[in-house]
Amino acid sequence: MRVLGITAVLCLLAAAVSADPVRVRQPKADDEELAWWQTSVIYQIYPRSFKDSNGDGVGDLRGIINQLEYLQQLGVGAVWLSPIYQSPMVDLGYDISNYFEIDPVFGTMDDFNEFRDKAHSLGLQVMMDYVVSYTSDQIEWFQKSLRREDGYDEWYVWAVGERNESAPHGYNVPSNWLSLFRGSAWEWSEERQQFYLHSFTVNQPDLNYRDDGVVLQMKDVLRFWLDKKVDGFRVDAVSQMYEAEGFPDELPSGLTNDTEANNYLQHVQTQNRPETYEMIKQWRAILDEYQAADGKAKAMMLEVYDDPEIVMPYYGTPEEPGAQFPFNFYFISQLNAQSNASDVNRAVHLWMDNMPEGNWPNWVLGNHDQPRVGTRLGVARKDLFNMISLLLPGTAITFMGEEIGMENTHVSWEDTVDPWALNAGPDLYESVTRDPERTPFQWNTSANAGFTDEGVKPWLPVNENYLQGINVESELEADLSHIKVYRKLVDARGWRVAQRGALDTAIISEWVFAFTRTLDGEPTVVVVGNLGTDVETVDLSATFDGLPDQLTVHAASISSSTQSGATVSPQSVTLEAGVGLVLVANSTSAA
Ligand code: GLC
Numbered sequence: 001m002r003v004l005g006i007t008a009v010l011c012l013l014a015a016a017v018s019a020d021p022v023r024v025r026q027p028k029a030d031d032e033e034l035a036w037w038q039t040s041v042i043y044q045i046y047p048r049s050f051k052d053s054n055g056d057g058v059g060d061l062r063g064i065i066n067q068l069e070y071l072q073q074l075g076v077g078a079v080w081l082s083p084i085y086q087s088p089m090v091d092l093g094y095d096i097s098n099y100f101e102i103d104p105v106f107g108t109m110d111d112f113n114e115f116r117d118k119a120h121s122l123g124l125q126v127m128m129d130y131v132v133s134y135t136s137d138q139i140e141w142f143q144k145s146l147r148r149e150d151g152y153d154e155w156y157v158w159a160v161g162e163r164n165e166s167a168p169h170g171y172n173v174p175s176n177w178l179s180l181f182r183g184s185a186w187e188w189s190e191e192r193q194q195f196y197l198h199s200f201t202v203n204q205p206d207l208n209y210r211d212d213g214v215v216l217q218m219k220d221v222l223r224f225w226l227d228k229k230v231d232g233f234r235v236d237a238v239s240q241m242y243e244a245e246g247f248p249d250e251l252p253s254g255l256t257n258d259t260e261a262n263n264y265l266q267h268v269q270t271q272n273r274p275e276t277y278e279m280i281k282q283w284r285a286i287l288d289e290y291q292a293a294d295g296k297a298k299a300m301m302l303e304v305y306d307d308p309e310i311v312m313p314y315y316g317t318p319e320e321p322g323a324q325f326p327f328n329f330y331f332i333s334q335l336n337a338q339s340n341a342s343d344v345n346r347a348v349h350l351w352m353d354n355m356p357e358g359n360w361p362n363w364v365l366g367n368h369d370q371p372r373v374g375t376r377l378g379v380a381r382k383d384l385f386n387m388i389s390l391l392l393p394g395t396a397i398t399f400m401g402e403e404i405g406m407e408n409t410h411v412s413w414e415d416t417v418d419p420w421a422l423n424a425g426p427d428l429y430e431s432v433t434r435d436p437e438r439t440p441f442q443w444n445t446s447a448n449a450g451f452t453d454e455g456v457k458p459w460l461p462v463n464e465n466y467l468q469g470i471n472v473e474s475e476l477e478a479d480l481s482h483i484k485v486y487r488k489l490v491d492a493r494g495w496r497v498a499q500r501g502a503l504d505t506a507i508i509s510e511w512v513f514a515f516t517r518t519l520d521g522e523p524t525v526v527v528v529g530n531l532g533t534d535v536e537t538v539d540l541s542a543t544f545d546g547l548p549d550q551l552t553v554h555a556a557s558i559s560s561s562t563q564s565g566a567t568v569s570p571q572s573v574t575l576e577a578g579v580g581l582v583l584v585a586n587s588t589s590a591a
Pocket of ligand 1: 091094095200204236237303368369
């Protein structure tokens with residue numbers, strides 16, 4: 001396996017900047033069959049914010065059931081639901097108090113069954129959030145561990161540091177480890193007279209995977225949902241599963257002087273430990289067992305934000321496979337609203353050049369933890385980034401609302417509910433809050449954007465831009481809209497060349513990035529985008545060999561002066577600021 005450090009990759013790519021396209025490997029041999037998780041767009045639903053059916057201001061399963069046709073018409077192939085399990089909702093469902101029950105705010109197990117059956121009947125696969133690193137402190141397991149009940153004693157990470165009469169509890173904390181949500185990762189328990197580890201909120205104690213009972217229990221969770229015929233999982237906070245034995249201190253990272261902030265430390269002892277890769281392989285074996293039994297592909301995608309040398313081994317090896325894919329977060333961690341063509345090119349290659357041979361790429365453009373694409377990468381570039389992420393080789397993951405170009409919403413301190421933001425306090429909350437990207441989905445122009453009934457206060461405020469055309473109904477009626485662009489992109493993903501074609505990328509100018517997808521016997525597809533703020537006219541045939549004299553526009557950003565159906569000469573393609581075009585060569589001479 002070829003794995004380079006980020007610095008090495010950056011140097012190599014900086015050297016490679018030229019008008020010559022850079023080819024990366026073919027995604028899949030032509031004759032291999034592709035599974036649903038490879039060809040589909042996977043659409044993330046944050047259930048609290050999708051559709052409220054009972055007028056309590058919070059989205060629910062019935063709301064999702066009623067809107068499944070929307071997803072089918074959008075053309076996505078799978079739905080990943082953020083957690084809907086029983087939860088005190090300290091972390092909005094990522095703190096689970098019962099893995100085998102649905103929280104009443106979302107509905108009942110009957111509702112879930114109906115959701116799953118209807119999704120399947122519409123050809124949509126169902127993926128659940130598998131929250132593995134911690135539970136709610138209200139779960140029976142933690143309560144038993146707190147009481148040191150037989151068998152549960154070591155289910156969580158309990159410890160004390162050295163005896164210290166002057167320390168508040170008579171002991172030092174076991175280590176200097178920090179919570180991702182600020183402050184010490186250790187919380188004192190009066191009942192046990194020990195500290196417990198919590199990587200996130202104090203109400204989310206970390207499970208101890210060094211206890212066999214925990215390993216068995218979490219496998220039972222997996223089996224329970226597989227028995228319920230779900231098709232796959234998004235595995236949450238994988239990096240935090242294990243920590244080094246003996247709780248060695250972590251060293252300062254040098255990134256910040258804020259000693260309470262999580263990035264004050266380098267997380268060598270607490271993240272992506274070798275045992276974690278092993279556990280993923282064991283879970284993969286369970287998925288494969290179910291796949292062998294019913295003949296339907298199962299998939300696991302992992303939440304891991306890190307450098308390639310940490311992330312890529314989660315694919316496992318041919319002998320011992322790991323996840324179908326760890327999420328590719330490089331469009332999130334490597335890009336911002338100022339990114340130019342070489343930045344985008346670098347982010348693409350960071351994945352493609354480091355992915356071990358024989359695996360399948362993926363492109364995550366956003367999620368419930370990250371600012372929305374328009375806000376993060378630029379309002380004018382919304383369609384362009386959808387084009388790039390949906391037409392690169394591999395699986396595309398769309399966070400609900402990106403297809404209509406939703407933007408972050410300002411949420412006041414008074415309305416703030418994200419525990420990370422609450423922990424940060426009124427002065428700092430805006431630097432970490434995730435509420436702005438979690439606001440209700442915008443369906444139409446009626447009150448509350450059609451998310452909930454008129455007169456009901458939604459759990460987070462609705463973005464006012466639903467009245468300026470950012471909503472499903474208005475966009476479906478408009479001649480040009482984000483959703484119409486998105487649907488064209490989903491259609492294009494059905495083409496053989498999009499699923500199996502080779503990828504060549506090119507930096508055409510400082511601001512213009514382009515790539516082609518080519519496959520023998522199939523029309524070549526060119527995606528070209530102007531990331532800058534000035535109009536540019538480029539000659540694509542100077543970069544890509546064998547393009548025909550005319551290219552047909554399959555999809556264009558809504559602000560483009562050239563729209564779908566038009567033909568352009570590859571020698572002179574004009575792109576307004578932020579505009580992307582998907583061009584198709586009807587002749588196959590480029591192959
Ligand atoms: C995961 C979730 C995030 C949550 C965190 C802690 O990273 O994506 O939303 O806050 O886990 O529970």
